[in-house]
Amino acid sequence: MIIIRVTSADPTTTPTPTPSPARRAIGQPEIVGVLLLLALLAQGKLSSTLDSEALGTWCTIFVAVVVQSAPFLLGGVILSAAISVLLSERVLQRVVPKNPVLAVPVAGVAGIGLPGCECAAVPVAGSLMRRGIAPAVALTFLLAAPAVNPAVLVSTAVAFPGQPEMVVARFVASLLTAVAVGWFCLNRGDRMRLRRRPDPPHLHGPGRFTATVRHDFLHASGFLVIGAMIAAAVNTFVPRSVVDTVAGQAVVGVLTLALLAFVVALCSESDAFVAASLTAFSSTAQLAFLVVGPAMDVKLAAMEAGQFGKAFAVRFVPVVVVTAVLSASLIGWWLL
Amino acid sequence: MRTTTQGLVLAFLGAVLVRLSWEGAYLHFVTGWMRWPLLVTGVVLVLLAVRPIVGGGEREEHPVPAATWLLLLPALVVFLVSPQPLGAYLAERRADEAPPAAPVASFAPLPDAPGAVPLEVEELLWRALDENATLAGRSVEVEGFVSHGEDGRWFATRMVIGCCAADAAVVRVRVEGADRPARNSWVAVTGTWRDGTGAEPGSEAILDAESVRPIPTPADTYG
Numbered sequence: 001m002i003i004i005r006v007t008s009a010d011p012t013t014t015p016t017p018t019p020s021p022a023r024r025a026i027g028q029p030e031i032v033g034v035l036l037l038l039a040l041l042a043q044g045k046l047s048s049t050l051d052s053e054a055l056g057t058w059c060t061i062f063v064a065v066v067v068q069s070a071p072f073l074l075g076g077v078i079l080s081a082a083i084s085v086l087l088s089e090r091v092l093q094r095v096v097p098k099n100p101v102l103a104v105p106v107a108g109v110a111g112i113g114l115p116g117c118e119c120a121a122v123p124v125a126g127s128l129m130r131r132g133i134a135p136a137v138a139l140t141f142l143l144a145a146p147a148v149n150p151a152v153l154v155s156t157a158v159a160f161p162g163q164p165e166m167v168v169a170r171f172v173a174s175l176l177t178a179v180a181v182g183w184f185c186l187n188r189g190d191r192m193r194l195r196r197r198p199d200p201p202h203l204h205g206p207g208r209f210t211a212t213v214r215h216d217f218l219h220a221s222g223f224l225v226i227g228a229m230i231a232a233a234v235n236t237f238v239p240r241s242v243v244d245t246v247a248g249q250a251v252v253g254v255l256t257l258a259l260l261a262f263v264v265a266l267c268s269e270s271d272a273f274v275a276a277s278l279t280a281f282s283s284t285a286q287l288a289f290l291v292v293g294p295a296m297d298v299k300l301a302a303m304e305a306g307q308f309g310k311a312f313a314v315r316f317v318p319v320v321v322v323t324a325v326l327s328a329s330l331i332g333w334w335l336l
Numbered sequence: 337m338r339t340t341t342q343g344l345v346l347a348f349l350g351a352v353l354v355r356l357s358w359e360g361a362y363l364h365f366v367t368g369w370m371r372w373p374l375l376v377t378g379v380v381l382v383l384l385a386v387r388p389i390v391g392g393g394e395r396e397e398h399p400v401p402a403a404t405w406l407l408l409l410p411a412l413v414v415f416l417v418s419p420q421p422l423g424a425y426l427a428e429r430r431a432d433e434a435p436p437a438a439p440v441a442s443f444a445p446l447p448d449a450p451g452a453v454p455l456e457v458e459e460l461l462w463r464a465l466d467e468n469a470t471l472a473g474r475s476v477e478v479e480g481f482v483s484h485g486e487d488g489r490w491f492a493t494r495m496v497i498g499c500c501a502a503d504a505a506v507v508r509v510r511v512e513g514a515d516r517p518a519r520n521s522w523v524a525v526t527g528t529w530r531d532g533t534g535a536e537p538g539s540e541a542i543l544d545a546e547s548v549r550p551i552p553t554p555a556d557t558y559g
Binding site: 068210214225264 | 432438
């Protein structure tokens with residue numbers, strides 16, 4: 001039973017500033033094409049005028065986040081297109097338990113099987129919903145997959161040598177966050193205002209697979225770029241030492257590192273190294289950094305607003321962050 | 337965004353990714369193993385763009401959000417600015433952050449070869465922390481770029497990354513006894529570790545230089 005109310009299934013999604021074909025005087029593709037050609041010719045002329053060190057650093061980190069995410073995002077949309085095209089609703093319904101209360105923890109554990117960056121998980125969760133999986137179950141998978149897969153756990157073990165309890169605590173706290181949010185969405189889902197995008201229009205026949213991949217990639221990548229811009233700005237202009245002043249305080253320390261994890265938007269395979277370098281903070285605060293980051297950050301929030309609607313994102317984001325902080329504090333107090 | 341434009345945007349991003357991985361500039365942003373995933377991603381994006389560009393105009397429009405326009409930005413930045421690897425600017429801003437933890441608890445002695453032993457800056461810092469004092473009295477050579485500090489101090493510096501430049505950490509050793517080279521220039525420093533420096537977490541390791549020679553910027557500055 002799907003409890004989450006799906007608001008307007010508007011096929012046009014967000015309105016674009018694109019002029020309608022009837023009114024267009026000069027073709028948009030031609031304008032973009034000419035601009036790209038100009039860029040080609042201007043290459044090298046501009047690089048000398050943009051020589052500010054800070055701006056250069058921002059550019060490097062911004063491009064780095066996009067370049068690092070692009071293969072994972074493409075992999076994610078190919079996987080989600082494969083789910084849409086190959087997996088019938090009947091097959092999925094046989095694999096996933098009928099009772100959504102049970103299906104939520106199953107989806108959380110299933111996250112172990114998708115060793116990828118968090119940006120891959122967003123389109124996959126979207127396509128699972130399109131295939132009739134209860135939204136709460138798909139969202140649990142979305143939260144668990146980037147946090148509990150083997151690649152992330154191994155990198156955590158490497159970053160915290162001699163502290164295997166950090167790996168265990170991360171696994172438990174992340175899984176707990178995903179399952180708790182999943183159950184919350186089952187219970188209160190009617191208030192989450194999830195907007196489910198319908199299948200891309202007119203995608204049938206032989207070109208359907210590539211059309212779905214292209215459509216999903218274009219849909220998600222713009223929001224990834226927004227997240228990357230913000231994350232690069234924080235990484236460049238906010239020295240991490242400003243957060244050290246509150247490192248001594250238990251509660252403020254946890255909240256500070258949770259906020260830091262949200263704004264710096266690191267990929268979950270490398271965030272453990274950054275957490276380990278925040279030595280001034282308590283282990284519980286470091287754990288909060290590791291649990292919040294893969295579950296929710298500025299890049300994911302932007303992508304989820306694109307995939308599931310702004311109204312959903314403004315409700316879902318705080319729920320996830322609060323749950324992740326509580327779960328990390330509880331597990332940190334217990335295990336660390 | 338019209339369907340043909342969508343194709344152009346995809347093809348442009350794909351072409352930039354192919355070029356980055358082909359020419360090696362991808363190493364300014366990510367680690368070495370990303371080369372082939374990036375090349376494949378770029379090629380697939382270009383292939384995905386063929387149909388909307390070639391047969392696009394007359395076909396059904398597939399609306400995408402306005403945010404998709406932003407996809408042009410990273411490709412344009414690569415194209416117009418050619419961002420360089422992270423250097424002294426970020427290293428100096430992040431100087432007071434702790435370097436990554438050592439992967440092993442204690443290190444084997446340095447090889448018993450004549451002359452200076454080549455070491456990564458990172459390993460030099462780890463060995464300085466090691467109780468076994470494997471650096472004591474040995475001549476070592478480290479390579480890094482020059483970052484500056486207060487009072488004319490300077491450091492042989494590396495940025496190390498786990499995934500991409502967003503998670504870069506600074507590792508640096510202070511060089512004493514040699515004139516300060518230009519910021520961001522690459523040098524090979526031969527010298528001996530000043531006993532006891534950098535042995536506490538948070539303290540500065542010092543290398544007493546015997547010689548400093550300029551070297552070309554390596555292809556992978558983070559590696």
